[in-house]
Amino acid sequence: MKPKAFAALAAVTVLMFVIAVTTYITHNRVAEVRVSGAALFPGLAGTANGIAKITITQGAKTLALARDKDSWSLADRGGYPAKGEVVRALLLHLAGAELVEAKTRSKERYGVLELEDPQAADTKSRLVRLLDDRGQAIAEVVVGKKRSEAFGSGRGGTYVRKPGEAQSWLANAEITAPTEVRDWVQPGIIDIPAAKIASLTIAIPGEEPLKIVRDAADSSKHALAAMPDGKKLKDGYAIGAIVRAAGSIDLDDVRRAASASRQDDSVVELEADGGLKVTLRLRKEGDDYWLMAEARGADGDAKKSAEDIMRRAQGWEFKLPAGKATSLLKRRADLFEAS
Secondary structure, eight states: OOHHHHHHHHHHHHHHHHHHHHHHHHHSOOTTSOOOOEESSTTTGGGGGGOOEEEEEETTEEEEEEEETTEEEEGGGTTEEOOHHHHHHHHHHHHHOEEEEEOOOOGGGGGGGTOSOTTSTTOOOEEEEEEOTTSOEEEEEEEEEEETTBTBTTOOEEEEEOTTOOOEEEESSOOOOOOOGGGTSOOEEEEOOGGGEEEEEEEOTTSOOEEEEEOSSOTTOEEESSOOTTOOBSOTTHHHHHHHHHHEEEOSEEEEOOSSOOTTOEEEEEEEGGGOEEEEEEEEETTEEEEEEEEEOOSHHHHHHHHHHHHHHTTEEEEOOTTHHHHHOOOHHHHBOOO
8 A cells, every 4th residue: 555545544544533432422421411419418427327217118118227336127127137238328328419400399290200209109209217316307308210320321310309398309329218128138038959958848737748859860850759649740840849939038028926836837847958957837917928937957067057047037937929938838739630
């Protein structure tokens, strides 16, 4: 290539690069987005040590967190331990939030931003209150919908308004304040891989117990200990699904255990490798199932696993997620095809 032609091509290449960069910046400009404003709660960071309780209200749902020195618990769930890092993240976002962009003052438009009355039925907004040890409010805010990438890539915001004030705002912080218990605690109660479960017995009042055992040749498979003559399973995978359901238990809610076992409890007994034994007692209340768990292990890993389970479960009852109990408590009529 001749020197003049090469120079011309190089000049065109540089020009095209400049145009491309300019176009990208024009369409992805974050410098023009105002990302600062007045503090949502001026001075909150300096008074954080005075926060003794946090309440979150969404319609009929409420959740209360209480602080004891450096730890947090669910005050309205008997003091079940909460994840401190999740609580601290909420407080940090509230303390650092700034009101960047004024939005609607019209009550009729609040629903678009999910900032309607947080105590109304079917509301999507949440009222967050930070209280001192006397129950006096340090800060209050109605938290609405998040707006992803409001201030550029990876920089989201949240719509907020203060109770009693008409003005709503877009704040430059992603404020997460759910009312679901599982978002504030370690939800896992039992976590045992199905391949490590040697046997499982399900006893439902009024029903003949079902016993499931692991396949001696293939640890990934389980079967009924005694298949009734002339019966055929409805679903070839049903047995494995029961085992997986028993080995993985998460909570939806929690409360102090009110009483010991009852005659109408369903009981699931699980034995895993190493001698770990777990007993699950389930009771039905309306449409909900509540579970108590007990674990035992003589020594080694089994003893450690049992202690870990009891550290989370002893003295507590756990509400199961919808569908978990029905996946676990199978009757013979659920498993076998009609004769």
